[in-house]
Amino acid sequence: MDIALDLGTANTRLRINNSENAIDEPSVIAYNKDNNEILAFGQDAYEMLGKTSSKIDVVFPLEGGVIASSGLVEELVNIFMCEVCTSRVVMPRVVACIPGEITEVEKRAIVGAISSFGVRRVLLIESAKAAAFGTGMDIMSPHGCMVIDLGAGTVDAAVMSLGGISVSKTIKIAGNAMDEEIIKYIRRNHGLIIGKAMARNCKEVIGSVIKSDIDLTFRVKGRDSLRGLPRAVEVRASEITDAISDITNAIINTVTDVLEDTPPEMLGDIQTDGIMLTGGLSKLKGMRELLEKETGITIHRADDPSDSVVAGCFKATAFIEEAEAQRANLNPLMTVY
Ligand SMILES: Nc1ncnc2c1ncn2[C@@H]1O[C@H](COP(=O)(O)OP(=O)(O)OP(=O)(O)O)[C@@H](O)[C@H]1O
Ligand SMILES: [Mg+2]
Numbered sequence: 433m434d435i436a437l438d439l440g441t442a443n444t445r446l447r448i449n450n451s452e453n454a455i456d457e458p459s460v461i462a463y464n465k466d467n468n469e470i471l472a473f474g475q476d477a478y479e480m481l482g483k484t485s486s487k488i489d490v491v492f493p494l495e496g497g498v499i500a501s502s503g504l505v506e507e508l509v510n511i512f513m514c515e516v517c518t519s520r521v522v523m524p525r526v527v528a529c530i531p532g533e534i535t536e537v538e539k540r541a542i543v544g545a546i547s548s549f550g551v552r553r554v555l556l557i558e559s560a561k562a563a564a565f566g567t568g569m570d571i572m573s574p575h576g577c578m579v580i581d582l583g584a585g586t587v588d589a590a591v592m593s594l595g596g597i598s599v600s601k602t603i604k605i606a607g608n609a610m611d612e613e614i615i616k617y618i619r620r621n622h623g624l625i626i627g628k629a630m631a632r633n634c635k636e637v638i639g640s641v642i643k644s645d646i647d648l649t650f651r652v653k654g655r656d657s658l659r660g661l662p663r664a665v666e667v668r669a670s671e672i673t674d675a676i677s678d679i680t681n682a683i684i685n686t687v688t689d690v691l692e693d694t695p696p697e698m699l700g701d702i703q704t705d706g707i708m709l710t711g712g713l714s715k716l717k718g719m720r721e722l723l724e725k726e727t728g729i730t731i732h733r734a735d736d737p738s739d740s741v742v743a744g745c746f747k748a749t750a751f752i753e754e755a756e757a758q759r760a761n762l763n764p765l766m767t768v769y
């Protein structure tokens with residue numbers, strides 16, 4: 433039994449055999465701080481965010497695609513794996529993704545958390561490579577291709593060829609950082625304190641990286657920062673564009689840095705084929721258009737951008753035997769642990 437696992441900062445996706453996305457849930461866990469009892473996970477825990485008593489903690493145990501709280505990541509992996517592994521007779525092999533720039537210690541921590549479930553083998557694949565593979569790009573040919581995966585905790589931009597990554601850059605500034613900027617902006621400019629879920633909702637509904645003639649509005653609800661009482665304000669999309677502009681610029685710089693370091697031959701291939709955008713944040717309004725304007729290269733967005741990475745991990749499960757047979761981890765696609 434082989435499992436594809438995308439342990440994301442905001443969402444965990446898991447696929448098994450040929451079934452559809454077996455699990456697609458927020459990477460959240462709620463537990464009782466007094467006795468460490470797990471109270472909820474996934475969507476149920478996400479709905480508890482900011483609404484619990486002081487005894488209950490609701491946490492995202494992954495930050496920037498790496499483990500921030502190892503015990504809780506193990507719990508989360510175990511809960512999700514138990515949901516899909518109906519039989520424990522056969523120990524599964526797992527293909528999991530990792531951000532591009534990650535230390536050996538961070539990799540080992542991810543492998544350790546997955547292994548705590550009792551698996552036969554863990555294989556790691558970089559998120560950008562999995563995303564490219566998942567969208568059907570031919571990453572094994574001697575042809576340069578480029579993917580930008582925009583998530584909640586990381587932005588991964590990578591140029592690949594012959595199954596390997598030639599140039600890449602990862603930054604730990606993405607969707608979550610935008611939510612934080614929205615919270616700060618609304619407090620500073622409207623005197624209103626709002627929660628993370630409200631900020632994220634506002635970004636997803638009206639947020640845009642470019643201003644347009646139709647300035648949509650969104651009603652944000654929170655607490656007046658001076659009086660402490662409930663209050664709501666109408667926020668305009670153009671305000672959100674300003675609030676998140678530093679993050680938007682960091683994303684553009686990451687992409688242009690990678691292009692600047694790309695060898696000319698591969699750059700030619702990328703100019704011909706365009707760049708593929710994946711990840712939940714690629715759905716942010718204006719993102720595709722802005723990146724196209726800034727790079728001068730056609731940008732395609734994957735049909736189902738949130739699913740690309742797990743789809744790639746799943747496709748890679750077909751090559752597990754090949755990777756296992758290769759000595760000294762020479763397999764360009766994934767690393768065996
Ligand atoms: N329609 C939308 N508009 C804007 N942003 C969106 C939309 N849908 C999802 N997002 C954002 O995408 C991010 C989640 O994307 P994704 O599920 O790819 O992240 P992840 O894989 O969990 O994170 P990472 O890869 O960084 O570890 C969140 O910041 C979310 O707010
Ligand atoms: Mg991701």
